[in-house]
Amino acid sequence: MSNQAILATLPVERRFPIWRVLGIVLLLFLAVCAVMGPDLIGVDPFKQSLMHTLQSPSAEHWLGTDHLGRDMLARLLSGAQLSLSLAALSVLTAAIPGTILGIVAAWRGGWTERGLTLFADAVLALPGLLLVLMLAAISPGSWWALYVGLSLTLWVEYFRYTRQRARVVLSEPSVESSRLLGFGPMHVVRRHLIPEIGPGLLTIAAFGAATAVTAVAALGFVSVGIRPPTAEWGVMMTQLLPYWREAPFLIFQPVICLVITVLALHLSVGGRKL
Amino acid sequence: MLQRSVFWSALAGRAVQAVVVAVVVGIISFAMMQALPGDSAYRIAAGRYGYDMMDAASADQVRTELGLDQPVVVQLVSWLGSLAQFDLGKSSVSGSPIAEELKTQMGYSLLLAGAGLLVSLLIAIPVGIMAGLKPGGWFDRFSLAASIFFRAIPAFAIGVVLMLGFAVHTKLLPVAGFKGPEYLVLPALTLGLGLAAVSSRVIRDAVSEAMSAEWRLFSRTKGLSSKLTLSRHVLRNAALPVVAYVGVQLAFLIEGVVIIESVFAWPGIGHALVHAIFGRDVPMVQGTALALGLMYVVLNLIVDLTCHGIDPRRSKTA
Numbered sequence: 001m002s003n004q005a006i007l008a009t010l011p012v013e014r015r016f017p018i019w020r021v022l023g024i025v026l027l028l029f030l031a032v033c034a035v036m037g038p039d040l041i042g043v044d045p046f047k048q049s050l051m052h053t054l055q056s057p058s059a060e061h062w063l064g065t066d067h068l069g070r071d072m073l074a075r076l077l078s079g080a081q082l083s084l085s086l087a088a089l090s091v092l093t094a095a096i097p098g099t100i101l102g103i104v105a106a107w108r109g110g111w112t113e114r115g116l117t118l119f120a121d122a123v124l125a126l127p128g129l130l131l132v133l134m135l136a137a138i139s140p141g142s143w144w145a146l147y148v149g150l151s152l153t154l155w156v157e158y159f160r161y162t163r164q165r166a167r168v169v170l171s172e173p174s175v176e177s178s179r180l181l182g183f184g185p186m187h188v189v190r191r192h193l194i195p196e197i198g199p200g201l202l203t204i205a206a207f208g209a210a211t212a213v214t215a216v217a218a219l220g221f222v223s224v225g226i227r228p229p230t231a232e233w234g235v236m237m238t239q240l241l242p243y244w245r246e247a248p249f250l251i252f253q254p255v256i257c258l259v260i261t262v263l264a265l266h267l268s269v270g271g272r273k274l
Numbered sequence: 275m276l277q278r279s280v281f282w283s284a285l286a287g288r289a290v291q292a293v294v295v296a297v298v299v300g301i302i303s304f305a306m307m308q309a310l311p312g313d314s315a316y317r318i319a320a321g322r323y324g325y326d327m328m329d330a331a332s333a334d335q336v337r338t339e340l341g342l343d344q345p346v347v348v349q350l351v352s353w354l355g356s357l358a359q360f361d362l363g364k365s366s367v368s369g370s371p372i373a374e375e376l377k378t379q380m381g382y383s384l385l386l387a388g389a390g391l392l393v394s395l396l397i398a399i400p401v402g403i404m405a406g407l408k409p410g411g412w413f414d415r416f417s418l419a420a421s422i423f424f425r426a427i428p429a430f431a432i433g434v435v436l437m438l439g440f441a442v443h444t445k446l447l448p449v450a451g452f453k454g455p456e457y458l459v460l461p462a463l464t465l466g467l468g469l470a471a472v473s474s475r476v477i478r479d480a481v482s483e484a485m486s487a488e489w490r491l492f493s494r495t496k497g498l499s500s501k502l503t504l505s506r507h508v509l510r511n512a513a514l515p516v517v518a519y520v521g522v523q524l525a526f527l528i529e530g531v532v533i534i535e536s537v538f539a540w541p542g543i544g545h546a547l548v549h550a551i552f553g554r555d556v557p558m559v560q561g562t563a564l565a566l567g568l569m570y571v572v573l574n575l576i577v578d579l580t581c582h583g584i585d586p587r588r589s590k591t592a
Contacts, residue, residue, distance in 0.1 A: 127528040223548075224551045255435070
């Protein structure tokens with residue numbers, strides 16, 4: 001999904017402190033669930049029990065069981081682990097080179113800047129999800145393909161934002177005086193640039209993570225991403241859809257997980273202006 | 275004079291983008307072809323002569339004929355070369371020429387995209403104007419909350435919920451496929467809701483900004499009624515960011531088409547792409563991805579030119 005599209009419309013004049021706190025708390029909760037959850041409940045998300053399929057929530061299975069009698073809570077937590085780790089890793093992989101290349105482009109200018117901008121524009125020539133879909137299709141069903149595809153798509157926004165802001169910041173008189181005082185490039189980046197672009201990068205990261213989580217689920221849902229039997233939210237939705245009549249509460253569980261995750265990510269950065 | 279040069283530079287920029295789309299899609303498709311398991315010469319020979327009629331000799335013949343024994347770089351160049359000649363090849367599953375299939379699918383995809391855009395504007399324009407006229411009012415807050423909520427629901431999840439709610443549960447509307455106009459309702463609504471979630475806020479910002487502009491105060495002072503001010507000045511000025519924003523939303527529109535078509539089994543390009551990836555039909559993947567990419571470029575060009583048409587001032591600064 002286009003993050004620029006979303007960023008462009010954030011309410012800038014008002015901030016929602018309570019909403020942001022809610023988002024951050026939700027996010028922390030989800031992170032804890034994803035990291036510790038699967039070990040904490042200690043139930044195998046792959047263990048089938050064909051005698052106990054499509055069960056309603058009970059003391060034994062808190063969120064019921066799916067069409068193969070697998071514990072839903074264990075599968076949802078395992079799905080959270082997969083989605084959030086994939087999102088976090090691809091955001092990190094995109095953010096660090098993206099930011100560094102943005103600074104380099106603004107600093108060096110000339111052919112370095114032109115070449116990097118050209119590469120970034122080439123990535124943007126196709127809609128993001130289409131690129132991820134194509135890259136993921138080179139090696140269908142693999143975690144790595146999704147990871148590489150997402151990182152390759154997401155880095156552009158850090159690059160473009162950093163380059164744009166760095167050009168402004170680097171031409172400021174304060175930077176000039178810093179350099180005249182004999183401070184090196186690292187000082188300028190740390191003391192002038194990072195404080196300026198940090199909040200913006202954080203916003204891009206949150207929306208990028210939301211994009212990644214959504215993309216993974218969307219591709220899983222249309223059967224071209226992560227493959228069954230892996231517990232992935234999109235895959236779970238596809239698998240549970242035929243059983244909506246017998247067990248309507250099951251299909252909505254992965255949907256709700258997905259919505260809460262994206263909502264938490266969006267809220268956690270509030271309406272911070274770029 | 276200025277107008278003409280703007281037109282050509284917009285056209286040139288988008289033409290470069292179209293070439294980049296073709297090269298990127300071509301290279302990825304080629305990589306997909308290379309990554310397919312097994313010996314492709316055997317696969318093609320089997321496709322040509324049938325699994326029972328082929329042997330190592332015919333596979334070798336295919337290998338020399340198609341140059342599959344050449345180095346990878348040479349193969350890539352010839353792959354891109356045939357793409358440059360608009361030769362999309364044949365589907366390796368159905369055997370029919372891809373250009374033929376794309377023609378029918380393109381119509382369906384454009385229909386869905388157009389309907390989705392229309393639905394989104396039908397929702398976003400009234401909501402945005404209502405919210406923008408009284409920023410901070412109850413309706414503004416309500417629409418903000420709704421926008422944040424709908425933004426958080428991925429398009430395919432909206433699709434599933436609508437499908438279960440309307441089609442399966444109450445049997446009001448058909449669930450999937452395409453046999454008549456009523457089949458368009460749910461996919462278009464799914465696409466439109468996702469788009470409207472964001473564009474209603476853009477419209478709201480544009481309207482509220484226009485409402486607080488000095489020229490608006492002037493038109494009120496000179497005696498225009500509040501209604502006339504709204505219809506003649508405010509809405510016109512608010513239109514520009516909205517159209518410009520449609521350009522930003524195009525990526526979302528194309529992505530939405532891919533996923534939503536698959537959810538509702540809509541016979542368009544996006545569904546065909548996902549289907550082809552699932553079936554490892556590489557020529558079809560290439561053709562459909564190329565068609566979607568070029569559709570993106572052309573729609574972008576249309577938005578560029580429309581923006582210029584609404585407000586020629588922009589072109590001077592650009």
